[in-house]
Amino acid sequence: MVKQLLSESQQDYLKIVLDLINEKKVARTKEIAHRKGVSMPSVTEAMQKLSQENYVQYSAREFIELTPKGEEAALRLTSKYAFLKHFLVDVLGIQDEIADKDACKLEHHLNKSTLDRFILLYQFLTECPKSDKRTINLFKECIKAAEGDFLCDSDCKSCFISSNFPHRFGEKTIHTLLSKLNRGQKGRVIMLGPDSEIRLSLIDKGLLPGSEFHVEEIGDANRPFVVQTDGCLIELDEEAAKMIEVAIEQPE
Amino acid sequence: MVKQLLSESQQDYLKIVLDLINEKKVARTKEIAHRKGVSMPSVTEAMQKLSQENYVQYSAREFIELTPKGEEAALRLTSKYAFLKHFLVDVLGIQDEIADKDACKLEHHLNKSTLDRFILLYQFLTECPKSDKRTINLFKECIKAAEGDFLCDSDCKSCFISSNFPHRFGEKTIHTLLSKLNRGQKGRVIMLGPDSEIRLSLIDKGLLPGSEFHVEEIGDANRPFVVQTDGCLIELDEEAAKMIEVAIEQPE
DNA sequence: TTGGATAATTAGGCGCGCCTAATTAAATTA
DNA sequence: TAATTTAATTAGGCGCGCCTAATTATCCAA
Numbered sequence: 001m002v003k004q005l006l007s008e009s010q011q012d013y014l015k016i017v018l019d020l021i022n023e024k025k026v027a028r029t030k031e032i033a034h035r036k037g038v039s040m041p042s043v044t045e046a047m048q049k050l051s052q053e054n055y056v057q058y059s060a061r062e063f064i065e066l067t068p069k070g071e072e073a074a075l076r077l078t079s080k081y082a083f084l085k086h087f088l089v090d091v092l093g094i095q096d097e098i099a100d101k102d103a104c105k106l107e108h109h110l111n112k113s114t115l116d117r118f119i120l121l122y123q124f125l126t127e128c129p130k131s132d133k134r135t136i137n138l139f140k141e142c143i144k145a146a147e148g149d150f151l152c153d154s155d156c157k158s159c160f161i162s163s164n165f166p167h168r169f170g171e172k173t174i175h176t177l178l179s180k181l182n183r184g185q186k187g188r189v190i191m192l193g194p195d196s197e198i199r200l201s202l203i204d205k206g207l208l209p210g211s212e213f214h215v216e217e218i219g220d221a222n223r224p225f226v227v228q229t230d231g232c233l234i235e236l237d238e239e240a241a242k243m244i245e246v247a248i249e250q251p252e
Numbered sequence: 253m254v255k256q257l258l259s260e261s262q263q264d265y266l267k268i269v270l271d272l273i274n275e276k277k278v279a280r281t282k283e284i285a286h287r288k289g290v291s292m293p294s295v296t297e298a299m300q301k302l303s304q305e306n307y308v309q310y311s312a313r314e315f316i317e318l319t320p321k322g323e324e325a326a327l328r329l330t331s332k333y334a335f336l337k338h339f340l341v342d343v344l345g346i347q348d349e350i351a352d353k354d355a356c357k358l359e360h361h362l363n364k365s366t367l368d369r370f371i372l373l374y375q376f377l378t379e380c381p382k383s384d385k386r387t388i389n390l391f392k393e394c395i396k397a398a399e400g401d402f403l404c405d406s407d408c409k410s411c412f413i414s415s416n417f418p419h420r421f422g423e424k425t426i427h428t429l430l431s432k433l434n435r436g437q438k439g440r441v442i443m444l445g446p447d448s449e450i451r452l453s454l455i456d457k458g459l460l461p462g463s464e465f466h467v468e469e470i471g472d473a474n475r476p477f478v479v480q481t482d483g484c485l486i487e488l489d490e491e492a493a494k495m496i497e498v499a500i501e502q503p504e
Numbered sequence: 505t506t507g508g509a510t511a512a513t514t515a516g517g518c519g520c521g522c523c524t525a526a527t528t529a530a531a532t533t534a
Numbered sequence: 535t536a537a538t539t540t541a542a543t544t545a546g547g548c549g550c551g552c553c554t555a556a557t558t559a560t561c562c563a564a
Contacts, residue, residue, distance in 0.1 A: 007550075007551085009550085009551065009552090028511080028512095029511070029512055029513090030510090030511065030512080038551085038552065038553090039552075039553060039554080040511075040512065040513080041512085041513070041514080041515095041552085041553075041554085042551070042552055042553075043512090044512065044513055044514085045513095045551080045552085046551080049550095060512075060513065060559090061511085061512060061513080061558095061559065061560075075458050075481060076456070076457065076458035077458075078458070079458035079459070079460050079462075079463045079481060080455075080458065080460065082460070082462055082463070083460040083461060083462050083463075086461075086462050088366065088369075091373075092366065092369040092370070092372075092373065093369065094363075094365065094366050094369060095365065098363045098365060098366060099366075101363065102361070102362055102363050102366045105357075105361035105362070106358075106361070106362075108361075109354070109357035109358070109360075109361060110354055110357070110358075111346075111350045111353065111354050112452060112455065112456065113346065113347070113350060113452070114340065114344065114346050114350060114351075114354045115455060116451060116452060116455055117340075117344040117345065117346055118344070119444065119455065119460060119461060120344075121343075121344065122461060123443050123444070123461060191375050192371065192375070199368060200364060200365070200368060203332075203364065203367060203368055203371065204328070204364065205328065206327050206328040206329075206330070206331035206332065207331070208331050208332065208334070208335040208371060209335060209338075209371060209374060209375065210331075210334055210335050210338050211331050211334070211335075229327060229331060259520075259521085261520085261521065261522095280541080280542095281541070281542060281543090282540090282541065282542080290521085290522070290523090291522075291523060291524080292541080292542065292543080293522085293523075293524085293542085293543070293544080293545095294521070294522055294523075295542090296542065296543055296544085297521080297522085297543095298521080301520095312529095312542075312543065313528095313529065313530075313541085313542060313543080
């Protein structure tokens with residue numbers, strides 16, 4: 001007995017079919033194609049294959065239905081997806097359409113035990129009596145600050161660039177801002193400031209918490225800083241450099 | 253000018269090449285094949301393609317090197333990967349090998365803004381002066397409890413199954429355990445208890461926080477509970493039913 | 505009831521990422 | 535240096551998931 005696993009695409013089809021049956025009583029080729037963003041022949045082909053493996057009840061030009069096996073699979077997938085979307089939207093504050101896509105990806109790719117840890121984190125933040133209920137609200141203030149909404153009564157902006165906890169990057173390190181370093185110094189990124197646009201560009205360039213770097217050129221208001229992370233040169237203007245909190249070795 | 257994007261597989265190749273160059277100075281077909289878990293011809297083919305698009309310097313039987321373009325790409329990917337693994341291991345406490353795989357998947361599939369939110373959450377939990385530094389430690393106790401390690405001085409086990417915060421599932425709901433419901437009642441899952449094995453099986457069956465269900469049959473120590481989530485029947489023994497905290501509509 | 509619109513399917517093809525088998529080049533060692 | 539081992543490549547093929555074009559079935563309205 002060979003255990004046939006569903007491909008990612010097949011999983012998507014099953015979820016879509018379930019959704020359509022719930023919403024509109026019947027699942028039609030055209031609508032499935034539309035939701036999945038593929039052509040109708042692709043749907044026909046997929047349904048034929050799924051029907052061979054007994055996930056759907058399908059014969060040409062008749063209603064597409066889920067078999068018990070297919071329904072079970074679809075429901076498992078859907079509930080994982082629903083939780084993940086929930087987490088992304090409610091805890092992380094991700095925008096709806098992006099959360100949709102990412103929840104779907106996560107549902108496909110996350111290991112069981114990792115999913116469980118996300119559930120645990122969710123439970124912890126929203127329900128655990130030991131965790132301060134304010135925690136999640138504080139985090140939401142952070143999000144607002146990161147989105148540039150400083151109208152909120154938090155002073156997160158300064159918090160982002162002035163924390164100085166000793167941290168996991170070693171005992172003998174001190175924390176400062178990248179903008180204060182000299183040429184030749186090495187360090188490790190601890191935090192990125194909240195400014196949304198710069199933040200995202202830094203992330204895109206690969207300068208994330210935990211990244212090691214080396215200062216190639218120091219800059220000022222007119223010239224850019226140039227830092228290297230493992231060989232990749234990144235230019236930063238002063239504004240960006242002031243947003244990057246770093247850990248450096250204690251100078252002797 | 254067509255913007256050629258790297259496929260998932262190509263991204264993996266670039267990361268592996270970068271790793272090998274850093275570790276062993278040179279990247280060899282055989283070693284790449286081994287790390288990626290593919291055959292050598294697959295590597296050759298991939299390198300030829302990557303070299304066409306100017307990500308690697310490649311000619312038959314010579315050393316494989318990264319072009320600046322390839323190195324930049326590899327570094328971006330690697331630093332995202334590194335952060336994500338970091339997050340999975342340090343915050344969520346995921347096991348090393350699983351974290352490796354999942355970080356890789358996340359790196360491929362997470363939207364930029366979602367990645368940013370994970371960074372924000374990480375920063376918040378580990379650095380933000382407003383969040384109680386104990387928060388993350390409390391969460392780690394939760395993890396221990398969920399792993400069945402009740403030797404830790406936390407009383408998380410009871411916490412898991414006795415919280416009664418009003419929560420987002422509506423104002424007029426009350427919280428109880430699934431084991432206390434009668435046949436025919438509907439409810440929504442709030443929390444799952446910490447027992448690792450049962451927990452994972454519930455998650456696998458699709459009974460996650462947020463799932464709606466309907467009690468088909470009530471059970472006791474000898475007979476199983478049967479609940480339905482959107483049409484999928486799930487059998488639960490009493491032990492499991494006692495681990496599921498649910499929200500139900502306030503009975504009139 | 506019949507012709508036109510719409511929906512669904514079949515036929516044929518394509519790119520990607522992988523494979524095995526066969527071949528060739530390079531490195532090692534007798 | 536010749537023989538052998540090891541590494542890398544070429545050749546040819548496969549399955550998956552998608553596509554377009556052409557065909558067929560179904561529905562609806564004149």
